[in-house]
Amino acid sequence: MLEQRPDLLPRLGAFARLLHDAGLEAGPRRLTDATRALGFIDLKQRDDFHNALRSVFVSRKEDIPTFEAAFDIFWAPPDPRVSAGTIPGRSRPLPMAPERAKAWANALGLNTSQMNREDPTEFPASSSGYSAEELLRHKDFEEMTWAETEQVRKLLEQAPWRVAERRTRRLRPSRTGRIDLRRSARHAIRSSGELVMLFRRKPRVRRRPLVLICDVSGSMERYSRLLMIFAHAVSRREDLEAFVFSTRLTRITRLLRQRDLDKALDSVSKGVHDFSGGTRIGDAIGDFNRRWARRVLGHGAVVIIISDGWDRGDPAHLTSELIHLRRSAHRLIWLNPLLGSEGYEPLTRGMAAALPHCDDFLAAHNVQALEDLGRLLSGLDNRTSR
């Protein structure tokens, strides 16, 4: 059926490039599959055409909205009203780098306002502040200058700790452990069926996954940037799932995955729409429990909540969600930047409600405190389950 439409192949190639620019994986393999798939489809059936391309180019649920937006924009049938300056049905925004978005808008004859246009965030110019490393280690994040945060970033990136390992259910050969019948019998065959040598195996170990749930509401504003730097540094070397919340919960794992810190922070600030909003910790944890817990808390994960505990929600709600969360995590750690200040006592309603349900309650106001956290994480036990 494809041979009836010789113009379709180059169009399909262009569509794959559009998907690629929008962040989907649309390499030659997928393009080939798409071409083959269309060979079996009645191209006049628009739904089948649409479904076929989706089953080839999409491979996770999160990509479906991007695909749908790109599909609408690219394959939308010509509309007579386009000349009036509007393009109905092409309203879903397609996330993309601004310069690429512009190029595509021009190529497709779209009004540029339909693409996501975002101004690059202005970062303050760096000042000349400088502190010795040890001083820096103990300095409260709140008081740091821009240049100091740059150095903290280096300290965090070089942090010497790794998350502790846990035993998995996969076995590997070893000198000690349970008897490996397969290998022992195997060997016995060579010696006419005598079990002359016993081989053993024991569970393989893996690092525990980390889940970070970070409060970025108004009261945490002074710490947000550094905590994000911390999250980025950790995600470079550990298996990390990261979320931020103020009024709602946003997953930032993929945004942090960029190697370049500034680019990663930039996409986090663009991807999270309620930085410095109010706080409803209970709702955020509840949202996590319902939408994410089953997906990210497998394999004995350690959950770290970073928040000052200033909560506008119902403390009883927070308590019940934390109880639920603690049951499905290997360890629940609460970091509170205020814990570092002199004379602080966890008297806020949220903190008082949370405290009995966390395994650990630690400070997070300076590099030293984060290093203490690192030591705790590297010393966790290696139980198989949870």
Next chain:
Amino acid sequence: MTGPLKPGHLVLFDTVTAPATIEDIEGRLRERRYIGDRALATSIFLALRLQKPLFIEGEAGVGKTEAAKVMAEVLGARLIRLQCYEGIDLAHAVYEWNYPRQLLHIRLMGDGADRRTAEREIFSSDFLLRRPLLDAIDNDDPTPPVLLIDEIDRSDEEFEAFLLELLSDFQVSIPEIGTIKARQVPLVVITSNRTREVHDALKRRCLYHWIDYPDLDKEVEIVRARAPEAADGLAREVAALVQGLRGMDLYKVPGVAETLDWARSLAALGATRIDAGLVSATMGAALKYQEDLDRVREQVPALVEKAQRA
């Protein structure tokens, strides 16, 4: 079980038995009382035509596994199911030698036996325990089987890496025998509940389909098809009730499987309509967490009333 273990050639899918069009698949699914949508039928159709595995994701209980089972029926093919779990390895997924039998055989042969002959004998298909993946690529089935790799998110990275290899070449190597290449490519269906992210490299080899919760009309249709013992009014009310529950803030949102369980439970109690008392008594069919039950219990009368109006 003794199957042929000679290396063979890949033969193309027999297009005579394979469904010819997307409509054909839709119709055949419906005949088997599987109410899917056209997008799923398209994905299955392409999986057969392109001979690519189909990766189905969706929340628990939306009919992912069922889709594979019904496909096997539709194609007149055998269903080979591999349930994944953490630590699953080749010995459980592909093959294992029957060591006790091998040892026994060697003992029986006595001391005079030539070692080479002995090894040739005991490393033959008679002593091979064939696990699902080997069975799926090496068999005499008249129609290529349907291989269901269920809940792959429960397995670990090592197993994914192995599958990647298997699914790109449809061959397995057994050191003592050699490489066994599929003579006919099975229809591979991989399901995941997304308890973790499966590696992109594996997904890239597959066609992808996301099964969403059905809307009310479709769910009613599913209940009628799969729980025919439930009266029409009951089917509709239970479906509406579950749709209402899905809008609530619950730890575990009930899937279609729960709707069916619930409808069957109520039908077994002789109910033809729902009321607050019946719903409270049978809620456990749909809600599996104590917190969820507590939360819903207060709202049962309102939910029932809403469901009866739907």
